[in-house]
Amino acid sequence: MTPAKIAITRSIEETGVRKNLLEDLALKTIYCVGEISLVELSRSMGLSYRVVEELFQRLRKEHLCQVTGMTGGTHRIVATSGGKTRALELLAHNQYVGPAPVSLEDYTDRIETQSVRGIRVTPEDVRYAFQEWVLDDETLDRLGVAATSGRGIFLYGPTGTGKTTIALSLTHLFDLDPVWVPYAVEVDGQIITVYDPVLHQRIELDADPEQDGRWVKCQRPRMMVGGELTIEMLDLQFNAATRFYSGPVQMKANNGILIIDDFGRQRVSPEELLNRWVVPLDRRVDFLTLAGGKKIEIPFDMLVVFATNLDPARLVDEAFLRRIQTKIKVDPLKPDQFREVLLRLCLKHDLEYDPALADELIRIIVQERGEPLRACYPRDIIQQIRWAAQYRRERPRLDRQALEAACNNYFLAV
Numbered sequence: 506m507t508p509a510k511i512a513i514t515r516s517i518e519e520t521g522v523r524k525n526l527l528e529d530l531a532l533k534t535i536y537c538v539g540e541i542s543l544v545e546l547s548r549s550m551g552l553s554y555r556v557v558e559e560l561f562q563r564l565r566k567e568h569l570c571q572v573t574g575m576t577g578g579t580h581r582i583v584a585t586s587g588g589k590t591r592a593l594e595l596l597a598h599n600q601y602v603g604p605a606p607v608s609l610e611d612y613t614d615r616i617e618t619q620s621v622r623g624i625r626v627t628p629e630d631v632r633y634a635f636q637e638w639v640l641d642d643e644t645l646d647r648l649g650v651a652a653t654s655g656r657g658i659f660l661y662g663p664t665g666t667g668k669t670t671i672a673l674s675l676t677h678l679f680d681l682d683p684v685w686v687p688y689a690v691e692v693d694g695q696i697i698t699v700y701d702p703v704l705h706q707r708i709e710l711d712a713d714p715e716q717d718g719r720w721v722k723c724q725r726p727r728m729m730v731g732g733e734l735t736i737e738m739l740d741l742q743f744n745a746a747t748r749f750y751s752g753p754v755q756m757k758a759n760n761g762i763l764i765i766d767d768f769g770r771q772r773v774s775p776e777e778l779l780n781r782w783v784v785p786l787d788r789r790v791d792f793l794t795l796a797g798g799k800k801i802e803i804p805f806d807m808l809v810v811f812a813t814n815l816d817p818a819r820l821v822d823e824a825f826l827r828r829i830q831t832k833i834k835v836d837p838l839k840p841d842q843f844r845e846v847l848l849r850l851c852l853k854h855d856l857e858y859d860p861a862l863a864d865e866l867i868r869i870i871v872q873e874r875g876e877p878l879r880a881c882y883p884r885d886i887i888q889q890i891r892w893a894a895q896y897r898r899e900r901p902r903l904d905r906q907a908l909e910a911a912c913n914n915y916f917l918a919v
Contacts, residue, residue: 511615511685511717513553520556521608522691527552529595531560533602535570536584536592543579551604551688551718554579564588600747601696604719606689609801612699616804619684619760621655621725626678634677637849638667639842644833651831652678657786657809659826661817662835665879668812671835672729672764675810679725683708684760686723690752692801697741697750701757704728726761726807728754734771739781741793755791758807768813768820775820786828837877840867847883854887856903865905869912874919886911 514520517527527550534549535541541549547557561582564570569588574581584592607615631649640648651658652675660668686705690697706724710716730738742751755763769775785791785805792800809829817826826832838846844863851858866886870876887903889911894901901907 510713510715511720513715513717515553515555517556517559520552520605521611522606523694526691526694526696527556527605528560528563529599530602530605531557532564532569532584532588532592533595535564535582536589536596537602540573540581540583542576542581544577546582548718549603551720553714597748599696599749601689601698601749604688606691606696607687607719609690609692609803612687612690613804615685615687615720616759616806620806621760621762621808622806624652624655624679624682626653630678635671635674637853638671638674639838639845639849640671647831647833648675651833652808654830655806655808657811657829657831659817659829659832660810660812660835661832662814663837663877663879664814665881666814666835666837667880668814668835669729669764669766670880672762672766672810672812673727675808676725676727676762679727679761682725683722684725685720686726686760687720689719693795693799695750695795697752697756699752699757704757726758726763728758728761729764729766730754730771731766732770732772734765734773734778736773736777736781739773741795743796750795753793755785755805755807756793756803759804760806762808762810764810764812766812768811769815770813779821779825783825783828835880837879840878843867843878843883846880847887850883850887851903854891854901856887856890856901859903862903862905862908866908866912874916876916885915889914 517524520527530550531546534546538545538549543554543557543561546561547554550557561570561580565572568585569591570582571585572580573583626649628646628649631645631652635645635648648658648671658672660672662668686700688698688700690699700721700723705721705726708722708724710722739753739755741753744751765771771778786809789805791803791805793803794800811829813820817832844860847863847866848858850856867878870878870882886908890903890907891901893907893910
């Protein structure tokens with residue numbers, strides 16, 4: 506289980522980060538704010554007051570900052586003229602200003618402590634996560650075993666059968682087990698940002714002076730990429746303007762789940778992705794490249810889910826498929842399953858369920874349209890009915906007229 510907190514560091518050495526990097530970050534912060542108290546500087550950098558005071562004394566000794574007064578028993582400081590000049594030089598080299606980074610060693614240890622392989626999944630957990638789905642017990646148990654392994658899952662089958670939604674439902678298995686994500690990681694004096702407020706779901710906590718402010722408590726990461734994925738997105742992203750790095754999607758997904766949706770339709774070919782991820786999927790480590798060409802090793806700890814409506818055997822070779830421990834084919838629904846899905850959606854949206862209309866919808870789809878009973882059809886047809894009622898400012902009703910209108914809107918003319 507994830508620890509309740511990560512103890513704050515009491516000295517510069519305990520941070521595990523280069524001393525000069527912390528001094529530079531402190532000076533850039535002082536310069537950007539203009540005037541700041543040591544307490545405020547401590548909060549901004551996510552470091553203990555003791556560490557910040559130590560940094561302040563070193564900067565003061567070098568005549569890079571000076572005291573302007575006292576607030577609540579703590580110094581207020583500004584950059585000196587020499588400090589401003591130095592800060593501008595530092596910002597030209599690297600514009601990162603924010604919480605101090607953690608060391609690569611601490612990051613690696615934390616990922617191992619919070620590994621997806623440590624998640625305890627029970628049959629009850631799986632059935633709760635998929636409570637809105639109509640899946641047979643065998644499929645549910647296979648999904649549960651795959652989640653327990655923390656390895657990889659290949660979901661394949663015809664379009665519209667619910668592969669993406671099944672993949673997203675797997676994320677509910679992680680709801681009760683949050684993790685700590687660092688704002689940034691330091692490697693060889695370079696800063697790599699990891700925490701992304703858009704992609705990570707932060708858990709708000711009460712202020713705790715004993716908590717290391719360089720880490721953010723989050724729900725386990727849930728990342729999904731589709732056709733926009735390129736091979737470049739799988740390596741460090743260096744911003745030439747700000748002069749620091751952003752971690753790739755798989756680094757931000759560590760300790761969570763990464764869904765590759767519509768696999769085989771990305772801008773990166775399946776073969777390229779195969780070659781790029783053979784080692785990570787096998788050894789659970791990844792190698793990223795700094796701007797100078799140096800390779801760094803980071804953990805690769807996530808449940809990777811590939812979802813595709815293409816034939817897996819034609820997409821990748823047997824060696825790659827062996828590294829994906831679980832392969833699950835998602836077929837169209839059977840009539841009884843289709844009726845059950847429609848019933849649940851009616852209950853969810855306060856619609857009166859009519860078995861005769863369910864049979865009529867099945868007849869329209871199978872006999873008139875010649876289509877299989879895709880899992881998306883009940884949801885989409887009900888949504889059409891609700892939109893039409895909203896347009897007419899009426900209460901939604903599932904009747905024959907509404908059903909026919911929804912089908913005419915949804916399906917191509919025959």
